Amino acid sequence: MRIYAIAVFLFLYVPIGIIVLFSFNAGRHASELKGFSIQWYDKALSNPFVGDAFVTSLIVAFSVAILSSLMGTAAALALQRLKGTPKMLFDGLIYVSVMIPGIVIGIATLVALVTVFDFLNPLLASAWPEGSKPPKLHMGYASVIAAHTLFTMSLVIILVRARIAGMDRALIEASMDLYATPWRTFYQVTLPQIYPAILAGFLLSFTFSFDDFIISFFVAGANTTLPIYIFASIRRGITPEVNAIGTMVLVASLVLLLTAQFLLRKRTQR
Amino acid sequence: MPKQSSDSQELDIEFRNVTKRFENVVAVDDMSLSVERGAFFSFLGPSGCGKTTSLRLIAGFDQPSEGDVFISGKSVVGIPSHKRPVNMVFQQYALFPHMDVTDNIGYGLRQRNPKPGKQEIIKRVDETLEMVRLSGYGKRRVWELSGGQQQRVALARALINHPTCLLLDEPLAALDRKLRREMQIELQTLQRDVGITFILVTHDQEEALSMSDRICIMREGQIIQTGSPRELYDEPVDRYVADFVGRTNFFDGDVIDITASTATVKSMSGQIFVGSQPKGATALAKGSKACVAVRPEMIAIKAVNDASHSSNISINGQVMNRIFLGEHSEYLVATEGCGDVMVLSPRSTESMNRSFVPGDHVSISWGPEAALVIGNT
Ligand SMILES: Nc1ncnc2c1ncn2[C@@H]1O[C@H](COP(=O)(O)OP(=O)(O)OP(=O)(O)O)[C@@H](O)[C@H]1O
Ligand SMILES: [Mg+2]
Numbered sequence: 345m346r347i348y349a350i351a352v353f354l355f356l357y358v359p360i361g362i363i364v365l366f367s368f369n370a371g372r373h374a375s376e377l378k379g380f381s382i383q384w385y386d387k388a389l390s391n392p393f394v395g396d397a398f399v400t401s402l403i404v405a406f407s408v409a410i411l412s413s414l415m416g417t418a419a420a421l422a423l424q425r426l427k428g429t430p431k432m433l434f435d436g437l438i439y440v441s442v443m444i445p446g447i448v449i450g451i452a453t454l455v456a457l458v459t460v461f462d463f464l465n466p467l468l469a470s471a472w473p474e475g476s477k478p479p480k481l482h483m484g485y486a487s488v489i490a491a492h493t494l495f496t497m498s499l500v501i502i503l504v505r506a507r508i509a510g511m512d513r514a515l516i517e518a519s520m521d522l523y524a525t526p527w528r529t530f531y532q533v534t535l536p537q538i539y540p541a542i543l544a545g546f547l548l549s550f551t552f553s554f555d556d557f558i559i560s561f562f563v564a565g566a567n568t569t570l571p572i573y574i575f576a577s578i579r580r581g582i583t584p585e586v587n588a589i590g591t592m593v594l595v596a597s598l599v600l601l602l603t604a605q606f607l608l609r610k611r612t613q614r
Numbered sequence: 615m616p617k618q619s620s621d622s623q624e625l626d627i628e629f630r631n632v633t634k635r636f637e638n639v640v641a642v643d644d645m646s647l648s649v650e651r652g653a654f655f656s657f658l659g660p661s662g663c664g665k666t667t668s669l670r671l672i673a674g675f676d677q678p679s680e681g682d683v684f685i686s687g688k689s690v691v692g693i694p695s696h697k698r699p700v701n702m703v704f705q706q707y708a709l710f711p712h713m714d715v716t717d718n719i720g721y722g723l724r725q726r727n728p729k730p731g732k733q734e735i736i737k738r739v740d741e742t743l744e745m746v747r748l749s750g751y752g753k754r755r756v757w758e759l760s761g762g763q764q765q766r767v768a769l770a771r772a773l774i775n776h777p778t779c780l781l782l783d784e785p786l787a788a789l790d791r792k793l794r795r796e797m798q799i800e801l802q803t804l805q806r807d808v809g810i811t812f813i814l815v816t817h818d819q820e821e822a823l824s825m826s827d828r829i830c831i832m833r834e835g836q837i838i839q840t841g842s843p844r845e846l847y848d849e850p851v852d853r854y855v856a857d858f859v860g861r862t863n864f865f866d867g868d869v870i871d872i873t874a875s876t877a878t879v880k881s882m883s884g885q886i887f888v889g890s891q892p893k894g895a896t897a898l899a900k901g902s903k904a905c906v907a908v909r910p911e912m913i914a915i916k917a918v919n920d921a922s923h924s925s926n927i928s929i930n931g932q933v934m935n936r937i938f939l940g941e942h943s944e945y946l947v948a949t950e951g952c953g954d955v956m957v958l959s960p961r962s963t964e965s966m967n968r969s970f971v972p973g974d975h976v977s978i979s980w981g982p983e984a985a986l987v988i989g990n991t
Contacts, residue, residue, distance in 0.1 A: 521772075
């Protein structure tokens with residue numbers, strides 16, 4: 345049993361360890377260790393393609409995080425008021441949507457968007473005044489952001505709902521009783537109570553979007569996110585530069601995830 | 615013309631045929647009541663009888679399904695809680711955990727439009743802190759306070775707004791016995807000092823009796839009786855009230871004779887009881903079931919054959935148990951045909967006569983003025 349557990353852990357962590365180890369390798373080839381060096385980091389950071397992909401990923405991840413924490417929080421607050429069958433239905437749908445595999449989201453979004461674009465583009469073209477070039481809807485930032493948000497919004501809803509459920513309902517009544525309007529009650533009492541969950545949702549959404557490959561691969565169009573870039577460059581052979589990029593992404597993701605975990609653990613401001 | 619309550623000068627809160635239904639429960643059932651300005655009023659009743667719901671209807675957290683609620687003579691049905699001039703002290707205090715004591719207490723003032731100045735708020739918070747004897751605690755976090763201190767912050771947070779009426783939902787339930795007694799006295803003093811109406815919800819009859827001017831006894835959403843503590847104790851309209859307020863001996867039987875103010879009851883064992891009928895109770899009919907209620911402190915306990923009572927009802931029995939309680943003794947007497955009877959005998963009469971021990975044969979007696987004949991519900 346113990347051997348089995350050890351084997352599993354080795355299987356999980358040795359490849360990651362190797363990536364980190366070889367990202368600091370002075371030599372060119374993964375077959376030999378030739379002393380410590382940060383040259384690959386230098387190289388990766390000065391590569392304009394990496395830089396572009398990184399910026400693209402940041403823009404996407406940031407937009408996804410903002411959108412899903414805003415819409416997810418709003419949805420969680422609204423769902424809070426549901427009762428009975430509609431409540432069960434929505435709760436079920438939200439949990440299911442978190443469990444849907446990325447590849448299904450990718451394909452589904454792709455098919456849906458392509459169908460919509462094919463339908464709308466001729467309409468737009470005919471409705472546009474003569475002479476000027478009509479806009480053409482296509483895959484790009486918006487489609488990746490939409491596809492990611494679809495998934496991460498459910499994540500935020502689940503986190504925020506759990507927080508609201510743990511919150512003392514009397515606090516809101518106390519605020520109303522003390523002459524605060526519903527809106528003031530929201531930002532003076534409700535928001536301070538649930539913001540750790542919103543922030544955690546923001547960070548998780550960011551991490552998910554930043555690391556995602558499958559969904560982006562389907563709907564990113566001409567945009568290259570960092571995971572897509574890595575995938576593409578690996579096909580040309582694994583270079584120590586990829587190891588360096590991988591290590592950086594790993595560290596950043598871990599920091600964000602740990603922060604989110606910390607926020608969720610933190611009790612009501614105590 | 616807006617609806618006016620009958621006497622807008624005197625009444626602070628009025629319910630007119632208020633009913634509140636939740637899906638399939640009737641929490642408050644056709645309730646009418648009025649609370650005078652400056653009164654200390656209590657809702658008393660067992661768990662689930664609708665006390666909290668009544669309070670929430672005044673605070674505006676719930677709206678009545680039927681009927682009308684008035685505050686200071688104006689109907690408030692449909693008006694949300696943040697626009698009502700009443701404040702509530704919650705059972706679990708509901709202090710804002712992300713604010714310190716000062717910010718909690720000043721919360722209501724900061725919501726006002728126009729908002730008072732910063733200095734004004736600080737000044738009033740300090741005054742209120744002093745009033746509840748918490749000066750110097752302003753910068754504390756609320757979870758750093760003891761239960762009693764949190765309780766006083768909750769009071770201060772409500773009182774600083776000078777509400778027309780303060781609503782208290784079992785405010786002392788979470789405190790231990792000793793602290794509760796202290797806070798009861800403190801609340802009473804505070805109410806007299808600030809002079810605003812207090813409406814208290816409690817299921818502790820001792821608390822209601824000792825603090826209130828008037829008590830409303832509820833059962834299953836309905837008012838059974840409203841009156842001063844003394845009225846409820848001396849003239850309970852039915853067995854439920856007599857049982858709920860203080861301790862009572864009950865003797866069941868049938869009504870065999872009725873005069874203008876008295877009723878005669880014959881028990882199964884043939885014992886005849888005479889007693890008065892409480893004011894406000896539904897009149898009894900000859901032949902109906904009734905019970906005779908006698909408070910334990912109204913019963914005298916004597917040695918058998920000590921024939922000093924004439925018009926009194928007297929029953930023989932045997933002492934089963936005696937508990938010495940300092941200023942008085944509590945006897946449990948097993949009677950011939952009338953069940954076990956509780957007798958509270960003050961020390962002064964004990965020293966004159968003699969005290970009894972379990973096994974002694976005794977005679978217990980009381981005058982007709984000590985007995986109440988009430989409907990057996
Ligand atoms: N929001 C609600 N939805 C459904 N039923 C409710 C609701 N609030 C109260 N009730 C029901 O109404 C009845 C009265 O409740 P209420 O809270 O007023 O009782 P209470 O006298 O305050 O009892 P306690 O002493 O236990 O606090 C109960 O049967 C309760 O189950
Ligand atoms: Mg209650």
